[in-house]
Amino acid sequence: MDYELLIQSISNRVPINDNEKKLITALLKTxxxxxxxFLHQEGDIQQHVAFVKSGCLRSYSIDKNGTEHILQFAPAGWWIADMQSFLNVTPSGISIDAIEDSEAFLLNHTDVxxxxxxxxxxxxxFRILxxxxxxxxxxRLIDALSLTAAERYTNFCKRYPTLIQTLPQKYIASYIGITPEFMSKMLSQPMKKG
Incomplete structure (x- = not known):
């Protein structure tokens, strides 16, 4: 099994030796x-935290009107979970699914x-993360309360330059809090500089 991306993520924040690497990787499920x-569906209790080895996952909720609200994208090298459900052992308010074929390493409560x-x-x-x-x-909350849709889109492009090339526009629209139709209209107009 190739744990290189996870070991790199850990080593970038805390030094670990070969023995510690073996102890960590022995706990992982793939x-x-x-x-x-789905990795996890709304209403279920989140059983695992997941490290994305390849592909891309997303977490989202669906409101009473059926509108999807994306909370997080997790490309390769990122962690994802409904931490409220995981830590409190309560039914989740979000779902997590794969945007593309993906592989993840999982840790349950006992493993952690x-x-x-x-x-x-x-x-x-994990404290650093x-x-x-x-x-x-x-x-993101400050941006949602104080920036225009165009400014939120620009910030998304700056923060996630690799995702902007691979994600469907409707997912980006959901993440920044606008409709896909508004996003298409916004992107068809010249962006103001500065």
């Missing part, structure tokens, strides 16, 4: 998902706790 297959005991520096790794995730979501 899951392959075809495009549009075993990993923290076997490799204590992994708590620091949690802090960055919180900062990103905070900035």
């Amino acid at each position: 899951r392959k998902l075809k495009k549009k297959n 706790e075993q990993m923290y005991i076997a490799v204590p520096k992994m708590e620091r790794y 949690a802090e960055r995730s919180l900062a990103t979501f905070q900035q």
Whole structure:
């Protein structure tokens, strides 16, 4: 099994030795998902956190009007989960599915706790990820409250340059909080500079 991307993600934040790498990778389960297959569905209790080895996953909710709201994209090298459901062992308000054929490494509650005991520096790794995730979501909320749709789109392009080339426009529209029709209209008009 090729764990290189995960080991690189960990090593970029905390140093780990070969023995620690073996302890971590021994806890992982692998899951392959075809495009549009679910890793997790709304209403279920989130059983795992997932590290995307290849492909791309997304988390989203659907409101009472049937409108989809994308919360996160997770391309290769990213973690994804409904942390509220995972930590509180409560039914989830979101679904996670594959945007394209994907493969992920999974850790359940027991695996995570075993990993923290076997490799204590992994708590620091996940703390760093949690802090960055919180900062990103905070900035996204500020952007949603204070920026125009065009500014939110520009920020998305800057933050996720590789995703802008591969994601369907309707997914990007959902992520930045506009309809696909509005996005098409917006993109057909010249963007203002500055």
